Amino acid sequence: MLQVNNISKVxxxxxxxxxxxxxEVSLTLEDGGFVCVLGxxxxxxxxxxNAVAGSFMVDSGQILVDDVNITRWPExxxxxxxxxxxxxxxxxxAPNMSIQENLALATRRGKSxxxxxxxxxxxxxxxxxxxxxxxxxxxxxxxxxxxKLSGGQRQALTLLMATWLKPKLLLLxxxxxxxxxxxxxxxxxxxxxxxxxxxxxxxxxxxxxQQAVNLGNRVIMMHKGRIAYxxxxxxKRRMKVSDLLSLFDELRRKDQIDNSVAELVAANYI
Amino acid sequence: MTLLxxxxxxxxxxxxxxxxxxxxxxxxxxxxxxxxxxxxFGAAIxxxxxxxxxxxxxATLTSFIGGAMxxxxxxxxxxxxxxxxxLSGILVMTALYSVNLHTMGRSNLPLLSETTIFTWxxxxxxxxxxxxxxxxxxGWEVPAKxxxxxxxxxxxxxxxxxxxxxxxxxxxxTAMRATGDNAQMIRALGVNTKMMIIAxxxxxxGFIAVAGSLLAQYQGFADVQMxxxxxxxxxxxxxxGEALISENSLGLVITGAVIGSVLxxxxxxxxxxxxxxxxxxxxxxxxxxxxxxxxxGFMKNTKKIRLTSK
Numbered sequence: 001m002l003q004v005n006n007i008s009k010v011x012x013x014x015x016x017x018x019x020x021x022x023x024e025v026s027l028t029l030e031d032g033g034f035v036c037v038l039g040x041x042x043x044x045x046x047x048x049x050n051a052v053a054g055s056f057m058v059d060s061g062q063i064l065v066d067d068v069n070i071t072r073w074p075e076x077x078x079x080x081x082x083x084x085x086x087x088x089x090x091x092x093x094a095p096n097m098s099i100q101e102n103l104a105l106a107t108r109r110g111k112s113x114x115x116x117x118x119x120x121x122x123x124x125x126x127x128x129x130x131x132x133x134x135x136x137x138x139x140x141x142x143x144x145x146x147x148k149l150s151g152g153q154r155q156a157l158t159l160l161m162a163t164w165l166k167p168k169l170l171l172l173x174x175x176x177x178x179x180x181x182x183x184x185x186x187x188x189x190x191x192x193x194x195x196x197x198x199x200x201x202x203x204x205x206x207x208x209x210q211q212a213v214n215l216g217n218r219v220i221m222m223h224k225g226r227i228a229y230x231x232x233x234x235x236k237r238r239m240k241v242s243d244l245l246s247l248f249d250e251l252r253r254k255d256q257i258d259n260s261v262a263e264l265v266a267a268n269y270i
Numbered sequence: 271m272t273l274l275x276x277x278x279x280x281x282x283x284x285x286x287x288x289x290x291x292x293x294x295x296x297x298x299x300x301x302x303x304x305x306x307x308x309x310x311f312g313a314a315i316x317x318x319x320x321x322x323x324x325x326x327x328x329a330t331l332t333s334f335i336g337g338a339m340x341x342x343x344x345x346x347x348x349x350x351x352x353x354x355x356x357l358s359g360i361l362v363m364t365a366l367y368s369v370n371l372h373t374m375g376r377s378n379l380p381l382l383s384e385t386t387i388f389t390w391x392x393x394x395x396x397x398x399x400x401x402x403x404x405x406x407x408x409g410w411e412v413p414a415k416x417x418x419x420x421x422x423x424x425x426x427x428x429x430x431x432x433x434x435x436x437x438x439x440x441x442x443x444t445a446m447r448a449t450g451d452n453a454q455m456i457r458a459l460g461v462n463t464k465m466m467i468i469a470x471x472x473x474x475x476g477f478i479a480v481a482g483s484l485l486a487q488y489q490g491f492a493d494v495q496m497x498x499x500x501x502x503x504x505x506x507x508x509x510x511g512e513a514l515i516s517e518n519s520l521g522l523v524i525t526g527a528v529i530g531s532v533l534x535x536x537x538x539x540x541x542x543x544x545x546x547x548x549x550x551x552x553x554x555x556x557x558x559x560x561x562x563x564x565x566x567g568f569m570k571n572t573k574k575i576r577l578t579s580k
Contacts, residue, residue: 053458074462075457075458076457076460076461076462076463077460077462079457079458079459079460079461080460082458084458086454086458090452091452091454091455092455092458093452093455094447094448094451094452094455094456095451095452096451096518097444097447097448097451101444101447101448102448104441104444105444105445105448105456105459105461106459108441108445108459108460109459109460110460111460113440113441113442113444113445113461114440114441114442115437115440115441115442116440116441117439117440117441118439118440118441118443118444119439119444145518161459162458
């Protein structure tokens with residue numbers, strides 16, 4: 001389904017802020033696969049997601065979806081088959097527009113917009129029907145501006161919008177990181193439900209080991225712009241949070257050795 | 271009273287300008303200085319065409335296209351070449367100054383002896399209420415002709431406002447509003463935000479050019495200087511409208527911009543009548559907009575102080 005071949009990305013090349021965000025990363029996702037991406041801050045996990053979404057163009061490598069090369073496609077064109085939920089609840093919705101207008105925009109993802117009426121009556125009825133199961137009593141407030149809602153409500157709506165038309169690929173970028181634990185649990189529950197129901201291929205970046213253990217059928221751990229570990233379905237079933245934590249420690253220890261060795265070398269030879 | 275009618279008529283004509291500014295500033299959050307050039311550009315195109323014997327309606331529509339083209343250039347400079355929005359506008363505005371002089375052939379074109387849209391209005395008024403008739407308005411006698419012109423302008427601006435309201439409620443218009451509200455979000459829903467910004471700035475400048483065209487036809491001349499200060503003028507109208515209507519509904523905001531334009535023109539007429547030096551007009555307009563921009567924040571602060579002191 002999704003095929004990422006040797007992609008690399010350097011941010012701010014040639015400056016002091018140069019970052020090798022992605023280094024020859026390759027990844028293949030099967031149809032219906034649900035992959036959790038873990039990693040420390042700056043490991044490149046969000047960058048990987050943004051590369052697939054088209055937020056920036058990669059320096060080298062290829063990205064294919066269903067054997068179509070989309071490496072050079074702009075972001076809005078990739079949205080034809082990609083649904084996204086962002087880390088920041090403010091990113092996924094237009095704050096000054098009403099809930100129903102936001103939803104209406106999502107019903108045309110990847111379709112031509114044209115001069116048809118933006119909010120036909122039958123659409124509003126459908127919104128009510130699909131917002132009610134969120135159990136946030138939003139169905140009464142469809143005309144209110146979305147900016148007045150809480151982060152959790154906005155994130156739940158963004159998820160609904162991203163999956164309103166079934167996307168080929170769903171990209172979730174730490175979409176519960178900014179929420180309180182209770183709301184986060186609720187949003188995760190909704191996420192699991194829609195992915196299972198519609199069998200959506202999903203790439204989910206998360207900071208939570210618990211989520212990585214509980215959700216999906218594969219875990220990838222990124223480190224310094226590379227994929228450090230990749231666990232398939234079998235291994236994942238036996239995996240515990242403590243296993244992941246010890247892996248993190250291992251990576252961190254490797255880092256420290258690298259740095260101290262580098263210092264030692266520098267002190268003795270330069 | 272004649273002065274008052276004239277002011278309201280000009281206010282209604284300039285409401286077209288306010289709508290244009292509303293589109294760029296409020297819907298797209300794009301401070302578009304092209305307005306000053308495209309206002310004159312609209313006037314210049316219409317004046318040149320009308321003098322060449324072209325149908326005035328056609329000349330006005332051509333102004334719209336001309337303004338939209340100027341806006342397209344600004345939009346492309348900003349989105350494709352990543353030039354700062356203010357600078358893109360300044361570049362196009364500056365370039366338009368020469369274009370306007372070329373279009374007109376000189377710096378001022380009189381239209382008094384030509385057939386304009388307003389000549390049509392006058393003829394229609396004569397047909398409707400007779401030659402040289404006077405009408406009573408609030409106890410004053412005014413030429414019926416002036417009242418009819420005002421009425422026709424009102425109808426025109428109401429139609430244009432309705433059209434705009436309809437457009438921004440269509441799927442395309444909704445996507446445009448979302449572009450100004452949260453570009454990242456609407457890109458993720460498959461909309462080419464660069465195209466939306468280009469189209470929006472084009473639409474905005476089309477309206478502004480029509481305002482220039484109509485003003486030139488109304489006052490009977492086009493002048494290469496007539497666009498100066500128009501941006502702040504339009505912004506003042508939009509701000510007054512927003513102060514009057516503290517709602518977020520699209521229809522009300524559009525209505526507010528139109529009413530704001532008329533009110534602002536009236537305020538200016540009254541101030542001039544009371545002996546304000548016309549030379550100070552732009553200075554006072556700028557001060558007014560400045561006040562309108564800083565007052566809301568200032569009031570919020572004083573409110574906070576009052577609340578905390580309790």
